[in-house]
Amino acid sequence: MAKHHISTTINGEPVEFLCNTEQTMLDVLRDELHLTGTKEGCATGDCGACSITVDDRLVCSCLMLGVEAEGHSIQTIEGMADGDQLHPLQQKFLEYAALQCGICTPGFLVASKALLDRNPDPTEEEARYWLAGNLCRCTGYDKIIRAVLDTAADMRGAS
Amino acid sequence: MAPDGTPDLKVVGTRPIRPDGVDKVTGRAQFGADFQLPGQLVGKVLRSPHAHARIRSIDTSKAEAIPGVKAVMTAADMPEITSEEAFVGEGPADFKDMSGNTMARDKALYDGHAVAAVAATSAAAADAALAAIEVDYEVLPHVIDVEDAMVEGAPILHDDMFTSGVDPKPATPSNVAKRMVFELGDVDAAFGKADIVIERKYKTAPVHQGYIEPHACVAQYAADGQVQIYCSSQGQFMVRAYVAKLLGIDISEIRVTPLEIGGGFGGKTLVYLEPLAVVLSRKSGRPVKMAMTREEVFRGSGPTSGGTVWVKVGAKRDGTIVAGDAVLKFQAGAYAGSPVGPGCMTAFAVYDLQDVRITGYDVVTNRPKVAAYRAPGAPISNFGVESAVDELARELGMDPVELRLKNAAKKGTKAAYGPTFGDIGCVETLEAVKDHPNYNVPLEPNQGRGVAAGFWFNIGGESSATVNINEDGTAVVATGNPDIGGSRASMAMMAAEVLGIDVERVRPIVADTSSVGYCFLTGGSRVTFATGMAVVEASRSVVNELKARAAKTWDIPVDAVEWQDGKAVPAGSNAGDFEPLSLEDLAAKSGRTGGPIAATSSLNAQGAGPGFGTHLVDVEVDRETGHVKVLRYLATQDAGRAIHPSYVEGQIQGGAVQGIGWALNEEYIYDDRGRLDNPGFLDYRIPVASDLPMIDTVVVEVPNPRHPYGARGVGEVPIVPPMAAMANAIQDAIGIRLTELPMSPPKVRKAVDEQAAAEE
Amino acid sequence: MARIVLTHSACRQYTGGTAELESDATSIRGLVRDLEARFPGLGRQVEESMAVAIDGVMHQDDLTASIPEGAEVYLLPRIGGG
Structure with missing residues (x-):
């Protein structure tokens, strides 16, 4: 069967790609567009390593088909920093040592940014529940949650 | 110098960004699945749907005929390996078994056991090829539970397995690979001196x-x-050593380039x-990329053993523990080699006993062959012993921390596994718990x-490091250990400390097998200790x-030069005669003073420092649902010297939370045909952020x-105490002793119901 | 002379159950040779599978480590790790 021709926006840039019907957005990002910062941990929507935003909505890209990207605006981890200027969450994750192996980190950062975009002043409990769909096996979440809450405080102070 | 005589350190103990x-x-960062080579094929594995089956034949002809399919393989494409003992991450194993686990030869021994593999130009073609491979199975009776596997008449996995360590040598095959006895002193006489004896059996689930990163690789055979x-x-x-051995290839022909590793915890110490x-x-002439799905990870790799732990512990009325006896039965999965040995040795190691x-019994069952998992074996025996000691404290009416302090191993005491302890921090971790505010927070009903306290040996082993000074005075440190949780940072920090320069001027790399001297794997909490020593x-x-x-x-003579803060300084009678020369100055002129400046160290580090930790947890039990909520969690640990304290804390927090998962939720659920029912993160539930509080840590030093800066391994100890600490907290909350993991809501609810029925 | 303690059945099977020995060996290599000569199989067992704790310091696989006069030596299964 012929591939689909999809026009979309990824990290602010217009992008066109071809994909099969059954290809997930995660497969398209990784295999067709070589944006491998978005990770596959389960391919069943359970781990959050493949988190992206679609029109600012947080999505597991393994649960979305590539064809569904048509006409939408997608953000991945590759678009989070502004050139060599890290996003405050990225910087704070480094300062807090909120990553060990780093495989879940892109998903956590994308999900955390989606949280702060909606709720600039989350409680610890709100942060923990928002991020409950992102699995980390290394850190026990402590330093991740601290990094997110401290970033929120900084960003509130700066705005 | 600090008052205690330790040198002042400028970099070690700080928290630079990794x-x-x-x-x-x-x-x-490029992880396993992120790498690709031009022209690569997609490789996939066909796995047995049966827990135990003889493979009568495999017909791959239809698969090979599918367009796009470039190679199909079975065990017939791998050399038959004779039995040869190897020392792998977990401990002793056998290359014949490793080969069989990589691809089943005559029998499939568990649901998920690899039986064939294909390489094709697309994932769709590879999937079609897997579906077209015809395997003729003779399904055999299977056995999943460790004690079921030990009874007479149980389905036998290996006809050539005769229990070793029993006298006389058995005449009939058995699923018990090995029996071992570890003994010190006179246990039976010692129990005669006990006023109180606790005796109970505990059980843990394989986890x-x-x-989060499934196994993945790209290979190219030229x-x-x-x-x-x-x-x-x-x-x-x-990887190089095992591929060479399993495929009969010279080591010099293989070059392995490490990609970033997305978590391992012992599970990636195998191929x-x-x-x-x-x-x-080799068969296709093309590079082949393979990556497991999550389902394959659960069905075909890891886990660690589940086991039963019978414990008997005796104490005098004053709380002196006088004797310990235990029987451990660990399931090894489909091939021999559970961590029952270290399980035995660590069981009572926190006590002066x-x-x-x-x-110990090492028992095969129709499950995936176990792989190392953080302090292999210790958490299982510790769950039994530390639960029993908690019961002892209740019988004695003693505070559980005080009871442990009274009996704790310390410098000069003989370890319960034999040797005399040197400098250890067991008592310090217990004291740190007592001194922490969590110890005195008032509790409410159902809270x-x-x-519980725990121990792990830590290891050293073979490591190499090369330090190259660049012409601008910066440095590159090359080692051969994958950075699984921040070790690049600690390597750079130790080099910067010695060189006397900023850590930002040191670039650490993880080199491929042809670019740096041999390093034993990243595991056993060894990298900061042993590879750090080489650095x-x-x-x-x-x-x-x-x-x-x-x-x-x-x-001037070289002994008239001192190295201070990254500069050569004339000393002695020459002091003040010359302007100091910085590392930059010397590097810039190195070509004219003898050539590039570099050094390599290769060593086999011995004397890894034993590690101890104590955990304190508060829980609240919902009697209605059986749900256990973790309210507060404190983990204290002796790190010897924390090179980068944030990553030490991170190891402690991560290990504790893995233990919480082991305690509360994680288990393999098999159906009556021996097929795994929960091979995914939805049903195999690891802890998520909303399950947890902050994990408080106290690092004692x-x-x-034996280490230049006093470091000891820290990665494994923190998974040892949590299961018993959780069970002890649940007992404290609802007055029920749970002896079987996981302490999941259905089990807790059932225990609450039984308690209520008994009270009526 | 060093005191050699065998805590584990993997070693005691070669000594007929004896748990304590003495040896004049001054290194682990020498100890392996001495044990093999006195209890055939035990030296090999130690070399291939056992860790040797000398006065409390664990030596996993180092044949060159020296055994001081009067040392307390424990033979233990070798340790791996996760």
């Missing part, structure tokens, strides 16, 4: 390491026999895909507090060379005299 950090927060492997693992040299990818590449006996030695050699270059420049 050198690989930006790559990992921007998505640039998976649960790394026409000249040269093999390139790019993969995520806990040791590129381990699964790499030998298959090499064979498929001279009369100890532990009997409880539990404590320090190589850096010291560089400093000696720098001093020699300064001496030449000044025309009792320096390890």
Whole structure:
């Protein structure tokens, strides 16, 4: 069967790609567009390593088909920093040592940014529940949650 | 110098940003599945749907005929390996078994056991090929539970397995691979001196390491026999050695390039895909990429053993523990080699106890072959012993921390596994718990507090490091250990400390197997200790060379030069005669003073410092649902010396939370045909952020005299105490002793119902 | 002379159950040779599978480590790790 021709926006840039019907957005990002910062941990929507935003909505890209990207605006981890200027969450994750192996980190950062975009002043409990769909096996979440809450405080102070 | 005589350190003990950090927060870091080669094929594995089946035949002809399919392989494409014992991450194993686990030869021994593999130009073609392979199975009776596997008449996995360690040698095959007895003193006499004896049996479930990154690799076999492997693992040299052995290839023909590793915890101390990818590449003439799905990770890799732990512990009325006896039965999965040995030795190690006996059984069952998991074996025996000691404290009416303090191992006491302890921090971790505010927070109804202490040996082993001084005075430190949780940072910090320069001027790399000297794998909490020691030695050699270059420049003897804060300074009678020469100065002129400046150190580090930790947890039990909520969690641990305290805390927090998962939720659920029912993160539930509070840590530092900065391994100890600490807290909350893991809501609810029925 | 303690059945099977020995060996290599000569199989067992704790310091696989006069030596299964 012929591939689909999809026009979309990824990290602010217009992008066109071809994909099969059954290809997930995660497969398209990784295999067709070589944006491998978005990770596959389960391919069943359970781990959050493949988190992206679609029109600012947080999505597991393994649960979305590539064809569904048509006409939408997608953000991945590759678009989070502004050139060599890290996003405050990225910087704070480094300062807090909120990553060990780093495989879940892109998903956590994308999900955390989606949280702060909606709720600039989350409680610890709100942060923990928002991020409950992102699995980390290394850190026990402590330093991740601290990094997110401290970033929120900084960003509130700066705005 | 500090008052206690330890040298003032400028870098060690600080918290710089990790050198690989930006790559990992921007998505640039290349993990196992991120790498690709031009023209690569997609490799996939066909796995047995049966828990136990004889493979009568495999017909691959239809699969080979599918367009796009470039290679199909079975065990017939791998050399038959004779039995040869190897020392792998977990401990002793056998290469014949490793080969069989990589690809089943005559029998499939568990649901998920690899039986064939294919390489094709697309995932769709590979899937079609898997579906077209015809395997003729003769399904055999299977056995999943460890004690079921030990009874007479149980289905036998290996006809050639005769229990070793029993006298006389058995005449009939058995699923018990090995029986071992570890004994000190006179246990039976010692129990005669006890006023109180606690005796009980406990059970743990096998749990998976649960790394978020599935196994993945790319392999290329060239026409000249040269093999390139790019993969995520806990040791590129381990991958090289095992692929060479399993496929009969010279080590010099194989080059393994480590990619970033997305978690391992012991589970990536083995090869699964790499030998298959090499064979498929050889057959197809193309590079082959293979990656497991999450389902394959659960069905085909890891986990650690589940087991039963019978414990008997005796104490005098004053709380002196006088004797310990235990019987451990660990399931090893489909091939021999559970961590029952270290389970035995660690069982009573937190106690000053001279009369100890532990009997261990290594038992095969129709489950995936176990792999190492953080302090292999210790958490299982610790769950039994630390639960029993908690019961002892209740019988005695003693505070559980005080009881442990009264009996704790300390410097000069004989370890319950034999040797006399040197500098250890067991008591310090217990004191740290007592001193922490969590110890005195008032509890409400259905809330409880539990404590447990744990021990792990830590290891050293073979490591190499090369330090190159660049012409601008910066440095590159190359080692051969994958950075699984921040070790690049600690390597750079130790080099910077010796060289006397800013850590930002040191670039650490994890080199491939052809670019750096041999390093044993990343595991056993060894990297900061052993590879760190190699980094320090190589850096010291560089400093000696720098001093020699300064001496030449000044025309004074080398012993009249000192190295201070990154500068060569004339000393003794020459003091003040010359302007100090910085590392930059000496590097810039190195070509004219004898050539490039570099040093390598290769060593086999012995004397890893034993590690101790104590955990204190508060829980609240919902009697209605059986749900256990963790209210507060404190983990204290002796790190010897924390090189980068944030990553030490991180190891402690992560280990504790893995233990919480082990305690509350994680288990393998098999159906009556021996098929795994929960091979995914939805049903195999690891802890998520909303399950947890902050994990408080206290790092105590009792320096390890065998390491230049006093470091001891920290990665494994923190998974040892949590299960017993949780069970002890649940007992404190609802007055019920749970003896079987996981303490999941259905089990807790059932226990509450039984308690209520008994009270009526 | 060093005191050699065998805590584990993997070693005691070669000594007929004896748990304590003495040896004049001054290194682990020498100890392996001495044990093999006195209890055939035990030296090999130690070399291939056992860790040797000398006065409390664990030596996993180092044949060159020296055994001081009067040392307390424990033979233990070798340790791996996760």
